[in-house]
Amino acid sequence: MSKRNERAGEQSTSADVTGEGGRVGGVFYTEGEPIRDTKAPEGPIEDRWEKRKFSAKLVNPANKRKLHVIVVGTGLAGGSAAATLGELGYNVTSFCYQDSPRRAHSIAAQGGINAAKNYRGDGDSIYRLFYDTVKGGDFRARESNVYRLAQVSVNIIDQAVAQGVPFAREYGGLLDTRSFGGAQVSRTFYARGQTGQQLLLGAYQALERQIAAGTVKMHTRHEMLDLIVSDGRARGVIVRDMVTGEIERHLADAVVLATGGYGNVFFLSTNAKGCNTTAIWRAHRRGAYFGNPCYTQIHPTCIPVSGDYQSKLTLMSESLRNDGRVWVPVKAGDTRPAAEIPEEERDYYLERIYPAFGNLVPRDIASRAAKNVCDEGRGVGPGGLGVYLDFADAIRRLGRDAVEKKYGNLFEMYERITGEDPYTQPMRIYPAVHYTMGGLWVDYDLQSTIPGLFVIGEANFSDHGANRLGASALMQGLADGYFVLPTTIGDYLANGPYGEVDEEAVAEAETAVRSKIDKLLSVNGTRTADSYHRELGRLMWDYCGMERTEESLRKALERIPELREEFWENVKVSGQAEELNQALERAGRVADFFDLAELMCIDALHRTESCGGHFRAESQDADGEALRDDENFAYVAAWEYGEQGPILHKEALDYEYVKMSQRSYK
Amino acid sequence: MSERAKGMNLTLKVWRQNGPQDKGRMVTYRVEDVSPDMSFLEMLDVLNERLILEGDDPIAFDHDCREGICGMCGMVINGVAHGEQVATTTCQLHMRHFEDNAVITIEPWRAAPFPVVKDLVVDRSAFDRIIQAGGFISVPAGSAPDAHSVPVKKVDADAAFDAATCIGCGACVAACPNGSASLFTAAKITHLSLLPQGQPERDSRAKAMVEQMDAEGFGGCTNTGECTAVCPKGIPLDTIARMNRDYLRASK
Numbered sequence: 001m002s003k004r005n006e007r008a009g010e011q012s013t014s015a016d017v018t019g020e021g022g023r024v025g026g027v028f029y030t031e032g033e034p035i036r037d038t039k040a041p042e043g044p045i046e047d048r049w050e051k052r053k054f055s056a057k058l059v060n061p062a063n064k065r066k067l068h069v070i071v072v073g074t075g076l077a078g079g080s081a082a083a084t085l086g087e088l089g090y091n092v093t094s095f096c097y098q099d100s101p102r103r104a105h106s107i108a109a110q111g112g113i114n115a116a117k118n119y120r121g122d123g124d125s126i127y128r129l130f131y132d133t134v135k136g137g138d139f140r141a142r143e144s145n146v147y148r149l150a151q152v153s154v155n156i157i158d159q160a161v162a163q164g165v166p167f168a169r170e171y172g173g174l175l176d177t178r179s180f181g182g183a184q185v186s187r188t189f190y191a192r193g194q195t196g197q198q199l200l201l202g203a204y205q206a207l208e209r210q211i212a213a214g215t216v217k218m219h220t221r222h223e224m225l226d227l228i229v230s231d232g233r234a235r236g237v238i239v240r241d242m243v244t245g246e247i248e249r250h251l252a253d254a255v256v257l258a259t260g261g262y263g264n265v266f267f268l269s270t271n272a273k274g275c276n277t278t279a280i281w282r283a284h285r286r287g288a289y290f291g292n293p294c295y296t297q298i299h300p301t302c303i304p305v306s307g308d309y310q311s312k313l314t315l316m317s318e319s320l321r322n323d324g325r326v327w328v329p330v331k332a333g334d335t336r337p338a339a340e341i342p343e344e345e346r347d348y349y350l351e352r353i354y355p356a357f358g359n360l361v362p363r364d365i366a367s368r369a370a371k372n373v374c375d376e377g378r379g380v381g382p383g384g385l386g387v388y389l390d391f392a393d394a395i396r397r398l399g400r401d402a403v404e405k406k407y408g409n410l411f412e413m414y415e416r417i418t419g420e421d422p423y424t425q426p427m428r429i430y431p432a433v434h435y436t437m438g439g440l441w442v443d444y445d446l447q448s449t450i451p452g453l454f455v456i457g458e459a460n461f462s463d464h465g466a467n468r469l470g471a472s473a474l475m476q477g478l479a480d481g482y483f484v485l486p487t488t489i490g491d492y493l494a495n496g497p498y499g500e501v502d503e504e505a506v507a508e509a510e511t512a513v514r515s516k517i518d519k520l521l522s523v524n525g526t527r528t529a530d531s532y533h534r535e536l537g538r539l540m541w542d543y544c545g546m547e548r549t550e551e552s553l554r555k556a557l558e559r560i561p562e563l564r565e566e567f568w569e570n571v572k573v574s575g576q577a578e579e580l581n582q583a584l585e586r587a588g589r590v591a592d593f594f595d596l597a598e599l600m601c602i603d604a605l606h607r608t609e610s611c612g613g614h615f616r617a618e619s620q621d622a623d624g625e626a627l628r629d630d631e632n633f634a635y636v637a638a639w640e641y642g643e644q645g646p647i648l649h650k651e652a653l654d655y656e657y658v659k660m661s662q663r664s665y666k
Numbered sequence: 667m668s669e670r671a672k673g674m675n676l677t678l679k680v681w682r683q684n685g686p687q688d689k690g691r692m693v694t695y696r697v698e699d700v701s702p703d704m705s706f707l708e709m710l711d712v713l714n715e716r717l718i719l720e721g722d723d724p725i726a727f728d729h730d731c732r733e734g735i736c737g738m739c740g741m742v743i744n745g746v747a748h749g750e751q752v753a754t755t756t757c758q759l760h761m762r763h764f765e766d767n768a769v770i771t772i773e774p775w776r777a778a779p780f781p782v783v784k785d786l787v788v789d790r791s792a793f794d795r796i797i798q799a800g801g802f803i804s805v806p807a808g809s810a811p812d813a814h815s816v817p818v819k820k821v822d823a824d825a826a827f828d829a830a831t832c833i834g835c836g837a838c839v840a841a842c843p844n845g846s847a848s849l850f851t852a853a854k855i856t857h858l859s860l861l862p863q864g865q866p867e868r869d870s871r872a873k874a875m876v877e878q879m880d881a882e883g884f885g886g887c888t889n890t891g892e893c894t895a896v897c898p899k900g901i902p903l904d905t906i907a908r909m910n911r912d913y914l915r916a917s918k
Binding site for chain 2: 080083084087098099100101102103104105107108117119155157158159160161162163164166167168169170171172173174175191192194197198201204205206208209211212218220243272273274306307309310311312314315413416417418419482483486526527528530531572573574575579580582583
């Protein structure tokens with residue numbers, strides 16, 4: 001079935017890679033058969049979703065309540081999906097690890113949600129949103145999916161407004177929009193700096209309504225620890241009740257994972273502390289392919305790290321870049337306070353390098369530019385890991401009041417965390433891991449390679465290619481949950497029933513979960529799970545972060561297995577299995593992050609091109625910009641789990657509508 | 667920042683309770699070399715790391731986003747819900763606001779409808795049930811008219827937003843001498859009843875939510891105002907007046 005692939009082993013660019021020890025210089029993966037999406041209809045792109053909706057089989061309304069669907073996660077994707085499936089009449093069971101479905105991390109999204117409403121008449125259209133998303137994703141997303149996303153975007157705004165989401169409005173009573181994250185049209189709807197919160201509460205309220213109606217059964221403080229696959233189909237989950245520690249089995253006709261991204265593999269990220277990869281990683285172990293794991297997004301405007309104890313990073317909405325100007329001192333090692341650095345000794349480097357887009361270049365470009373100036377020794381603040389985001393001009397131009405109205409809550413948040421006043425001294429910002437474009441591979445129906453397992457929202461590899469545009473995560477989560485999945489899952493369920501669930505498969509999954517917990521509790525070593533997580537995160541940030549090289553990735557691939565081995569021999573988890581045990585929860589998640597980290601590095605090593613958020617230092621043009629290699633890499637890397645190492649399946653990407661071109665924001 | 671970079675030494679008195687049936691007690695811990703730039707939860711993280719290595723049970727507390735928006739964290743710090751900083755969640759509270767050698771007491775939310783699960787973790791599912799009773803607008807997905815078909819006055823949209831910023835943390839209940847959930851319930855009623863989309867269900871919503879709030883065992887409102895004083899999002903007290911008006915209107 002698979003031939004050995006030596007690509008990762010062939011190109012040694014650095015003398016430091018000696019090939020000694022471990023798997024360095026060896027072969028990290030094998031290549032299997034290509035994979036493709038078989039669900040997107042042929043024909044004009046604007047008709048494909050209509051066609052698919054019509055060709056999807058319908059479930060007899062009387063049968064819907066007999067069909068049981070499990071939805072894991074209650075963020076924008078999971079919350080909206082569970083609510084909508086409940087409304088349609090399915091028998092839904094929903095799980096979240098928080099104490100209420102309202103707390104999922106979608107709630108922290110600040111900036112806004114894109115939609116091709118063209119309410120401004122500024123030249124926006126479904127086609128333009130589609131075009132911008134394909135291009136912004138650096139030509140590594142599927143055209144059919146992206147077009148559908150742009151189509152559905154307009155319905156999301158209608159749905160949210162009808163639910164009472166209090167979007168910003170103008171005095172005429174109509175919705176306000178703004179331009180966001182490098183878009184040249186004003187298509188971003190927002191609710192102050194709390195758009196994610198307001199959209200999530202809309203979905204949460206719809207979900208609670210279904211819980212009251214009895215169509216959705218909600219289990220809070222439950223964590224999915226394994227997927228039940230019976231006769232080749234996803235038929236349920238094993239979960240742990242995080243209060244009692246009880247291991248429970250829940251069976252269903254289909255399973256939906258809406259468990260978010262895996263940015264916490266870096267330990268420090270803008271994700272919530274509880275965000276983890278366990279649900280999708282366990283599904284991957286059970287046969288779901290993992291798409292493009294190396295595509296991670298580093299957000300350019302986060303508050304810099306202040307010390308070793310740091311537990312997470314906080315994002316400042318990138319809307320700040322609309323009025324703030326990014327700069328560093330011209331001279332390296334200039335430690336004068338910002339106010340003492342005269343204008344001519346400041347380098348507004350984004351405006352200088354990218355005159356057309358200036359401070360509004362896409363996230364990947366802004367982040368790497370910040371890293372570059374810091375690498376040159378021109379960074380500001382503790383450790384030189386920061387750049388200024390300066391509002392002095394905006395305050396002069398618009399007045400302090402106007403700036404406060406627009407950004408007041410963000411400025412306040414900044415002051416709260418840093419103790420510095422951004423009205424009188426420039427903010428310090430630095431890039432941080434924010435979003436993962438990679439995730440479980442899905443077809444046009446959002447179904448993974450395990451029949452009956454659907455994956456939505458950030459958890460799938462989805463529609464953003466190698467780089468997500470600002471304000472598009474909320475759009476995708478809600479498109480998947482409210483509009484796409486409820487249609488496509490019906491087609492799968494209508495083709496059932498799929499028979500009894502094999503008791504042996506359930507027992508096996510349950511035993512696997514119990515033995516992992518027992519093992520973690522029995523090691524009784526000398527280091528906490530968090531300390532390993534921190535070390536793993538540091539290693540991933542240094543070797544598989546904003547800039548990756550063959551050498552750095554090989555180092556990571558040498559170090560990760562060593563560290564993982566040490567973890568399993570030396571981790572200390574206190575307490576018992578049958579109680580609320582937060583140390584145990586963390587240890588289980590860290591164990592899966594180790595495995596995922598390895599796959600991310602293999603993916604990053606094999607993709608020798610640069611694209612979007614994946615920057616390989618070996619692949620850049622004369623100006624230091626990311627250089628794609630369309631001839632060799634215009635594909636999705638879908639990784640199959642294999643005991644002897646991962647197996648790569650390539651999904652070729654064809655661009656019929658948007659002509660592939662090198663991105664340029666100059 | 668830098669002039670205070672020297673670490674602080676603190677004494678913590680923390681509520682430890684092994685489960686709902688356990689009686690619970692205050693336990694004293696010393697923490698040393700605490701950076702003023704740490705968040706309050708990071709300070710507890712460091713203590714917990716130490717407890718785990720000593721084979722002790724770490725202090726259980728709820729937290730998730732750590733940026734003041736998910737509403738998961740919440741502790742009574744020195745007798746004040748979320749601590750003395752105004753409009754701040756526990757996760758957004760930083761140690762620079764404490765003095766060196768301070769003694770800090772840390773307790774869970776205390777209210778009968780919020781039973782303690784373990785240590786500082788409480789069960790706030792009563793809030794979800796209040797929302798279930800009517801805290802929504804019924805719109806099946808796909809049935810909505812164009813978003814611009816109903817204009818909304820900016821002042822109404824802004825006031826609705828102010829109420830809608832509630833994060834459901836429960837500090838209002840913890841601070842109220844009556845253990846009332848009026849501010850939480852009123853915030854949602856206000857948010858939805860200010861919008862044209864919320865009118866058709868306005869009466870039934872107010873009635874059902876208030877009745878559910880009472881059924882959960884929350885106390886009544888006596889206009890003390892502690893709730894709004896500790897609210898991390900500054901939900902205004904007049905939302906409660908609106909709730910009462912809507913409830914009366916619905917009960918006619």
